[in-house]
Amino acid sequence: MGYVHKRLASTAAKLAVSPSSARAFPPPDAISNPRAFDPETYAALQPPPASSLTALAHRLGLGRVLSPTEVQQACTHPSFVTLYQKHYPNEAKPATNGNLSTVGNSLLGLFASEYLNASYPHLPLRVLKAAVSAYVGAKTCASIATEIGATPLLRWHRTTATPLKPALLLPDALSSIPRSIVALVYQHRSLPITRQFVHDLFLSREVDLRAFIKFRDPKKALKETVAKFERERPVSRLLAETGRFSNSPVFVVGIYSGADQLGEGFGTSLKMAEFRAAEDSLHRLYLTRTPPEQLRLPSSTFSPSPSDLYTYKPPKGSKLEYVAGELGMEEIEYASGGRTGLVTPPSS
Incomplete structure (x- = not known):
């Protein structure tokens, strides 16, 4: 095996690309024009092996829910399309996670907001927003994607900053994977099951809220x-x-x-x-917290099955019945972080 072949094989191994899943291994360009051939670009264009995609689904407990094709779509960022069409202009665009990431981000914000608002009724609004970002924000999603081993499966392309868009970095692309997986769970199952999945994967973590106040x-x-x-x-x-x-x-x-x-x-x-x-x-x-046995979430009123979404009524006295908690007192804005400390005189 020549130097080019060894370099290509090592690069493919680092990027979790199996030679058996590549189009032609070694590619003809690596033999005909080895100086102009870029093994990293070639390896980035190849799909990850189906065994790695299946393993990721099983690590999340979704082996019977998600197919390897859906997991591959969840790991493909929209920025990858530009790179793919540049080298394969005559082929169809690969399925990306753009829409899935948007839906998943909305679901994560919904579940985190209602959980924190119901758990800490007196929490100031600015602290509530910071807590939601700490639980389900972009950095947290990127960290979770690394924890579940999705980094080698990510297909993306780094872009530079423009006057209209910021630069796309690796954490930004990684954060789309957990969001897309949440959207796929919602697509295949129901809202209560998706909420339980988010609670187990995101909201079960400990966040020190005292540091935000x-x-x-x-x-x-x-x-x-x-x-x-x-x-x-x-x-x-x-x-x-x-x-x-x-x-x-x-x-x-x-x-x-x-x-x-x-x-x-x-x-x-x-x-x-x-x-x-x-x-x-x-x-x-x-930081007065609602006892767990008294915690009721607004999304618990949704039906376990999508068919009777608007006709379902939880039985009285059950855990699914939603009882609205007491409203917390309005927050004190004076002398809190980010404020000027000036007291506005009362209007006459």
């Missing part, structure tokens, strides 16, 4: 929040201290509204401890 002045934000709930004005109390006259003192401060303790914080100064206690009080409010 930042306040420039949590004491003032807490004061306005307590007033909106018509509770007593918050008061700071020193709970414990040690080493006041040493180089490393520690103070523990609690914030109370009447007899109820709202939060607690510590620091090397009273001001720092009071700041953290106010921040902890706001975190406890905004």
Whole structure:
């Protein structure tokens, strides 16, 4: 085997392309004009082996739901069409995941939004949007595509930035694979099964929502929040201290509204401890979570089968019956992250 053949075989192996699935191996161009032949482009144009596509479906538990052709479509980005037609202009365009990715992205946003809104009714809107992106955003989808082993199966073509479109990078193309798979599950099954698939693959992950809630002045934000709930004005109390006259003192401060303790914080100064206690009080409010046994999702009202979508009514008392939860208090925008901190005077 010559140098060109060895390089071609190694490149095909790295890109998960089987020589048996290629059009002609080795291709005639590699023998007739080895200097102009690009093995990486040739390997990128070849379809992945059916065994790899079937293995991906079985890793997701969808071996009996998705066919290798559908998995291949889910792994083919629309940018691949330009590269394919450039080298094979007389052949039909390959099926891409453009429409599937759009439908899957909408389903992911629906399931994540209703789950987070029902689980955390007091969560501020900007934090809710950030949490949805953290659970089902582009970076998360690209990370999941890497976890399930879909990277070698991706067929795409890198594009540069234009005045109308940003540059297409590998994470952008990878994020379309999980979205397309969600759309295929919805196409073959029903909305409740798709929701369960999304909960198992996406929403079962732990995301620290405390990192999304930042306040420039949590004491003032807490004061306005307590007033909106018509509770007593918050008061700071020193709970414990040690080493006041040493180089490393520690103070523990609690914030109370009447007899109820709202939060607690510590620091090397009273001001720092009071700041953290106010921040902890706001975190406890905004991150109050609905118990799992009381969690009801609006999409649970949909029928398990598409045939009786508009006539299906869940039996009373069942888990499928949707009972709307209480609306959370409107958020306090003053002194939260991204705000100016200016208080608008009330209109006369």
